[in-house]
Amino acid sequence: KAGVTQTPRYLIKTRGQQVTLSCSPISGHRSVSWYQQTPGQGLQFLFEYFSETQRNKGNFPGRFSGRQFSNSRSEMNVSTLELGDSALYLCASSFSSGAPEAFFGQGTRLTVV
Amino acid sequence: DAKTTQPPSMDCAEGRAANLPCNHSTISGNEYVYWYRQIHSQGPQYIIHGLKNNETNEMASLIITEDRKSSTLILPHATLRDTAVYYCIVRVAGFQKLVFGTGTRLLVSP
Numbered sequence: 001k002a003g004v005t006q007t008p009r010y011l012i013k014t015r016g017q018q019v020t021l022s023c024s025p026i027s028g029h030r031s032v033s034w035y036q037q038t039p040g041q042g043l044q045f046l047f048e049y050f051s052e053t054q055r056n057k058g059n060f061p062g063r064f065s066g067r068q069f070s071n072s073r074s075e076m077n078v079s080t081l082e083l084g085d086s087a088l089y090l091c092a093s094s095f096s097s098g099a100p101e102a103f104f105g106q107g108t109r110l111t112v113v
Numbered sequence: 114d115a116k117t118t119q120p121p122s123m124d125c126a127e128g129r130a131a132n133l134p135c136n137h138s139t140i141s142g143n144e145y146v147y148w149y150r151q152i153h154s155q156g157p158q159y160i161i162h163g164l165k166n167n168e169t170n171e172m173a174s175l176i177i178t179e180d181r182k183s184s185t186l187i188l189p190h191a192t193l194r195d196t197a198v199y200y201c202i203v204r205v206a207g208f209q210k211l212v213f214g215t216g217t218r219l220l221v222s223p
Contacts, residue, residue, distance in 0.1 A: 004156075031209050033209045033210070033211075035211075035213075042213055042214070042215060042216075043151075043157070043200075043211075043213035044213070045210050045211060045212065048208075048209045048210060050209075055208070055209075056208055056209070056210045058210070090156050090157070092156070092157075092209070092211075094209055097207060097208060097209050098206060098207045098208075099209075100145075100147075100159075100162055101159045101162075102159060102209060102211065103159070104155075104156025104157050104158070105156050106155060106156055107156055
């Protein structure tokens with residue numbers, strides 16, 4: 001069965017722009033979580049969506065937002081990009097919020113210049 | 114903040130057992146111990162989890178102390194492909210939020 005698909009894999013944006021990243025979970029999975037990974041802060045939880053509802057949110061500014069569609073695909077948006085937003089953004093898919101195992105995608109590497 | 118403490122790095126010879134320790138002295142009764150690993154340039158991969166009993170699967174074994182304040186992940190026969198950063202995480206059941214610490218960088222050498 002297909003894994004978690006994140007698009008695009010690589011992205012270069014300019015400061016002040018906004019960006020949308022996409023995540024297609026494993027078929028049948030209804031929970032999607034997003035993480036940011038940087039060399040300085042490591043892996044940090046952004047938010048989790050389940051059945052189109054945000055269930056949990058990490059400590060990030062409001063410039064970071066997300067949504068989930070009825071087919072469980074999820075998008076995250078970052079507005080007014082800053083240099084510090086350069087990171088690997090990872091999406092994780094789970095059958096449910098309570099499922100023990102989360103399956104991660106390969107990530108989208110965002111570079112802000 | 115992460116609720117776990119791990120050594121920053123460990124070395125292991127190929128074919129030998131790798132024993133990765135983790136301290137989680139403030140773990141609550143409803144929190145599970147999870148292990149993930151991240152091979153360079155890939156997303157983290159689930160390895161194993163447990164509540165209070167020892168667990169084993171095809172990848173590894175998890176030994177949790179009786180007081181649940183620490184645990185050890187055991188890779189019984191490490192291979193070069195096991196070189197990765199290993200994260201020990203405590204997670205409340207019912208929520209997908211994973212709080213990653215700095216992990217242990219395991220280097221398996223020939």
